[in-house]
Amino acid sequence: MKKVSIITGGAKGIGAAIGYRLGKQGYAVVIADVDEEAGKYRENHFRGEGIDSFFIKTDVSSEMDVSNMVEKVYGRYGRIDVLVNNAGIGFSGKSIEEQTLDEWRRVIETNLTGVWLCSKYAVKYMKNNGGVIVNIASTRAFQSEPNTEPYSASKGGIIALTHSLAVSLSKYNIRVVSISPGWIDTSRWQVPPRESTLSGLDHGQHLTRRVGKPEDVASLVTFLVSDDASWISGVNFTIDGGMTVKMIYIDENVIQDSLTMLFNDVEVSYQIRKLIEKIKKADNKENIKSKLDELLRSL
Incomplete structure (x- = not known):
């Protein structure tokens, strides 16, 4: 009998890639997503690829939505074998002094409470x-950039919830694992697909010399739900191209901060930062090189 998978947030990004990979492995794929337009698009995409798939509009922070979704899945297929709790939202980037309680609740309710609700009803x-x-x-469960408190807290909570669920559900022969992706370029899995705008710096700072793809995460999920992983439960897998062992993400802000520390001069580092931005945008870099040579000779 065909196995059945539910992918929350399955219309776009990592969730869509996971659904596609599982579908190609023979699973029926239920796309549970709050975005109705994207959900229908992905349902048609999967069906066009020969995947047994259907979309159910679902807000994972709503107990009624989650309960109704699970009942529809069971009513259609008579079983649920895999649940991928992927749905999540980002953060405003505002400082903690500017963050609102509503924002905190919205992120926690979607990213963390949604995992608990979907697990509760699917079990x-x-x-x-x-x-x-x-x-x-997410790797944000272990390290952060500034102003990510709601998101980081939600992702850290998922890892703790994972090992708790693994212990509680082992009596039902249900394994529970978590995956913490790093930087993933989801451009090709958006609705509609779009071209990547990442730079060489973005890719080159990874140990693997590239930013991750949703397919990288999908490959890991496919292994973890298979019988080959039957002895694995309660643990987290980091998949990030080696970034978390470096403990730094390089961008223009990091460069400027480093220059400020090197020269002990905020104005000089700011001017070099502006120069870098101008060079990046310039069409005629040979002219800039000539001027820089003249500047260096005059010093």
């Missing part, structure tokens, strides 16, 4: 045959 049917729950966390 009702998953326990009939056993199965696997995969929770998509």
